[in-house]
Amino acid sequence: MSEHGKQIDEFMETILWFSVILFAIWFGFFVYALARFRANKNPNASYEGLKADWPKHLEWTIIFVEMVLLFGFSVPLWGNRVLNPPGPGEAVTLEAVAQQFGWIFHYPGPDGRLGRRDMRLADAMNPIGIDKSDPASKDDIITMNEMHVPVGKPVLIYLGSRDVVHNYYVIQMRIQRDAIPGLTIPMWFTPTHTGRFEIACGQLCGVGHFAMKGFLVVDTQSDYEAWLKQMGQLSQNNAPIGEKALARR
Ligand SMILES: [Cu+2]
Structure with a gap:
């Protein structure tokens, strides 16, 4: 019902879909981990843990995407809402x-x-x-x-x-x-x-x-x-x- 409302709704929707995708990926990983590390195939816990680098890269990628969302979209959207009042006489x-x-x-x-x-x-x-x-x-x-x-x-x-x-x-x-x-x-x-x-x-x-x-x-x-x-x-x-x-x- 207001001019900027559509922008806010679309942004919320984008965030929602992003969360849905993230949820699907993490849930898939959770199911994979349950099967891959099940007790009857892995009777003893590994004391060394994972040696691969990719989880670290994945974490950094996610942090990067979140920073882009925050500083690339949210902050400018908010800034546009609070820094550009309509001029005198116009409103x-x-x-x-x-x-x-x-x-x-x-x-x-x-x-x-x-x-x-x-x-x-x-x-x-x-x-x-x-x-x-x-x-x-x-x-x-x-x-x-x-x-x-x-x-x-x-x-x-x-x-x-x-x-x-x-x-x-x-x-x-x-x-x-x-x-x-x-x-x-x-x-x-x-x-x-x-x-x-x-x-x-x-x-x-x-x-x-x-x-x-x-x-x-x-x-x-x-x-x-x-x-x-x-x-x-x-x-x-x-x-x-x-x-x-x-x-x-
Ligand atoms: Cu009150």
Whole structure:
């Protein structure tokens, strides 16, 4: 359901088939060893062991193949995922702040700029500490447990946490990252299908962890714009728009 998802799936499949082949070879060797070194043909254990060189070469070959997999494929794939964020203006940008036990989403509003935040300003009506004196924060939209994005456009999420370590996890999009208090961690993906997907918390974050879920809604461009407009109308004084208001739509 995301552009990079196919790449990850294909890589996992390659690893699986590689493991299957390795398993077949080792299992074959195991059966061979059982027959070749059976007790009635070899009553006494050999004190000298094997003198041949080939097992050593085989081990080195396997180590080499594994290094190629790790440094030739895994590391570049991961590097590509974490080092090349979509450029400014190109991506739908928002903040996702995790808390015990839910998700708060912070949209920049029509001006396209996220208002300044400071956790010292946080209170019940301002859970993520929006600085209301910053002009960029005036039109910002805060939603609880539901985020919308348009299909086919890169999405850049700045991930944070209010309290403990959480983890933003949407399996259908093949994205998962830790939300760590005190840090702002970027993550991005491009959804390729519309739909409603569950955002799970992927780290055991407390007694309510099981109930910590949000929704990622991938809309068509026009549905997304309509949703954002409606949220803009509901939004008052940077207060979060809760589930009740979201459900009433
Ligand atoms: Cu959590």
